[in-house]
Amino acid sequence: MAKDTKERILTAALDMFSQNGYAGTNIRELAASVGLVKSSTYKHFESKEEIWNALLDEMIAYYGERFGSTEHLPPVPDSLEELVQMTMRLVDFTVHDEKVIKTRKLLTIEQFRDDRARALATKHFLTGLTEMFTRIFSGMMDKGLLRRDDPAMVAFAYTAPISALIHLCDREPEKTGEAIAQAEAFSRHFIKVYGVHGHVG
Amino acid sequence: MAKDTKERILTAALDMFSQNGYAGTNIRELAASVGLVKSSTYKHFESKEEIWNALLDEMIAYYGERFGSTEHLPPVPDSLEELVQMTMRLVDFTVHDEKVIKTRKLLTIEQFRDDRARALATKHFLTGLTEMFTRIFSGMMDKGLLRRDDPAMVAFAYTAPISALIHLCDREPEKTGEAIAQAEAFSRHFIKVYGVHGHVG
């Protein structure tokens, strides 16, 4: 039950830090949201900062196991349409999963204050997606599905606009539907421009 | 001199809010950084929140006069190379101008807490640049410099990656040189893909 409480505190911390920031979050409310009184928090963490560090540890570990290993790489699509579908599944997940949303918001808010948050933000918002799609596009070029070009540059050109739309969903959740539609429109625009057509799917 | 002090307080507020956030900034330090004692601040503003609101007012006004009016639109380039040059001038300014950097950082940090910051963030990070380049690309398509396509979609495909690199500069200023180089590389990649070549510049 101790382990359980500790986990629940971290979950609440992600909630509040991602909404109000580290400085804007107070332990009293945080404890209350897991049904504790503030002093009880200190049975599980030595300080507010330790909660922050533990949360970042968890986020870094989660990112590592989810995007760091090659086994979680999506398979190289066999058609341009499949690329669109795969992209949209990815977008759909990433703009609807609460934990992922809160993680992004927290990194957005705290990236200028904490160096580990800064580094993780760059991975989350830029290099992570780009590297993943660099491999995918490299494979698709080999298959003759995409025009031969620098796969890293093409991946950057593909993922950055999608990233921008994901950020828009975080900022203005009521526009999520709109943003998803635009992501799909962009994906279809992309395959029109970069894809090799007349291909037998 | 009163007007002067008020302005200096706002400048200091932009400094501190953009670095530590609204909640992480205290009036004592803010006042000290303009050579005042905290109580003197209240001769110019009624409260911390009023400072925040005045700062946002200023940012909104500045954005309006700088990007809102059509007179500040850059002219439609006469060649693809000119598009690259114009883009790089814009990038260079936007990643080096201190006030603009701090404005972006502040909007990044506070976009989830304040509705006006939220709206302004979307303009700054997404729609503003896109709309500007929609007009430019529309003109370039008319001139036969770019392949005919939906100018808004092409503008989005062009500006989103550049925006991502600008954010990278804000987050990791030591990578600014690298990011600028990548912006230019991307811009050249873009004109290679979307441009009409064999054109007499």
Place this chain on the structure above:
DNA sequence: TATTATAGCGAACGAACGGTCACTTGTCAA
């Protein structure tokens, strides 16, 4: 059963917060 560690609690701590107020100083108009 007696012992001990754990996890909760309420009260209290000093420090820092945003904000107020009476007071002084300097400036400028009447």
Place this chain on the structure above:
DNA sequence: TTGACAAGTGACCGTTCGTTCGCTATAATA
């Protein structure tokens, strides 16, 4: 020369912050 006002000061206010401490209840261990 005087009066009014704007701008700055330091002392102080109540509140909230993160943190500590002594206590209790529970549950596992010996």
